[in-house]
Amino acid sequence: MIGKKRVPVFLARGRAGLMLAMQAGLAAGLAWYVAHDLSGRPIPFFAPIAAVIALGSSVGQRLRRTAELVIGVAVGIGLGDGIILLIGNGPVQIGLIVLLAVLLATAVGGGAALIVQSASSAVLVATLTSSNGQPWTRFLDALVGGAVALVVMTVLLPLNPLTVVRRAADPALRAFTDGLHDAARGLAAADPDVLQGALERLRAAEGPFAAFQSAIEAAGENVAFAPARWRARGALAQYVEGAPQLTYSLRNVRVLLRRAHTALNDQEPVPAVLPVSVRHLGDAVELLRQEWDRGVEPVAARERALRAVAESGHAYQEGVGYSGGVVVAQIRTAVADLLRATGVEYAEATRQVRVAIGWRGRPHGARRRTGR
Structure with missing residues (x-):
């Protein structure tokens, strides 16, 4: 972690x-x-x-x-x-x-x-x-x-817009990371209660994410009206462009957890690679928070996100039920959104996810069923 x-x-x-x-x-x-x-x-x-x-x-x-x-x-x-x-x-x-x-x-x-x-x-x-x-x-x-x-x-004496945004982004991204790590533990232990708790935690993250978006809007106005802060426009762009995609990823993860909860209740097989994949996704969000905070290109976050989707692809080889297949599809979608949050264009993010997940070992028709 x-x-x-x-x-x-x-x-x-x-x-x-x-x-x-x-x-x-x-x-x-x-x-x-x-x-x-x-x-x-x-x-x-x-x-x-x-x-x-x-x-x-x-x-x-x-x-x-x-x-x-x-x-x-x-x-x-x-x-x-x-x-x-x-x-x-x-x-x-x-x-x-x-x-x-x-x-x-x-x-x-x-x-x-x-x-x-x-x-x-x-x-x-x-x-x-x-x-x-x-x-x-x-x-x-x-x-x-x-x-x-x-x-x-x-x-x-204007506030530093990056400071305002980073202060708002920190609790939102930490809540996202913690929820994913909790979900990984729940999946690994096959414990629906732990998984439900992670889902509730991610639902509650809507509040910090809304505050994050409001801080971005306020920072945009601060930069527009404060000449002393114009130099912050470039670094602020990472947050401005990435926040909506992170919100999409958060919502896709909640869908993922609801379906994972169903898989546990239905006693479907849960391959060991699925909780590993979810944990990597949480690590990717944490790495993104750190790289944004340092103002650097989020290369490590992209690599960890693609590792998450690659691990999930192995689940088809180990065997998954209907809900497990949906979980893999939602991991793929959430990773694509996370890649877009790091600045990758839509078409390229989709291509990278397809390459990382691979198609070998997947059942006939799975590509069509889980495609975005």
Whole structure:
């Protein structure tokens, strides 16, 4: 099994949060400078607050979501200021402010982030500030803070898109690898319960894979709007092009495991090469994770994936039932998807799989039945 020494959790978390801390500190200081020193506001505390809220709530999210947060903070503060100016503050006013903030955010089609930030910012104004002062000044402070946050996160100190994507890819690919290795153990032991557990684990991997895809989209926007990160486009392309194919492979593997589970329950013969093949497929996913992380051509992942499909081809010589034949076919399909995730074109991936699996020893008509 492929292994890699892991960084202690607290160090990994601290390292992951360092850039966010630097962004938040820079944005808060700049927001105060712009609102206080350049605009002449005496105590513009909502400017740094809005900047920090926008940055802290937008980690790994898309630019549109961040803009929603900025607008939500500003709208909530503006509503709170306006109502307090007109009718004062108190429990009824707080309830009315939240009601109007949520209605307005919903009416413009905002998501949960816009609604929550509008309401919470309105409550903050109603409970922590007085009705004295010029109207709408805090609303403008919030806009200044939000604008500064957007400039910091996209131009002055953007997150490294590769770091964001790798951080999201790691749990997705590890879950895929672990599920395959569990499945290999279940097949080797002819234990349907272990196999079912592996299947459940791979079903749960949809969540990390969805987060992986979202991180890719966010990173694409980061690269587009942050000139300092344009050089990351080439390395990011591996993830952008490979993620959809990995998702296809994951789904094909789940089909594979359901059929393997049926084979065990039906007491079909399970050749020893099948769990070996599934284990190699898990190793291939782990190697892909490591090679993507190093930014190198995923040669080792391709070789291990083809080894997996070659091992599965020997199952025909040892003898398989109907479900076992489907398992071999799904290994072949999953490997083809994995090869495409490494950058191999469709036609070439299919050719390599055909060559690796071979046709000797297969029953008449098997080529037609298991072809992609």
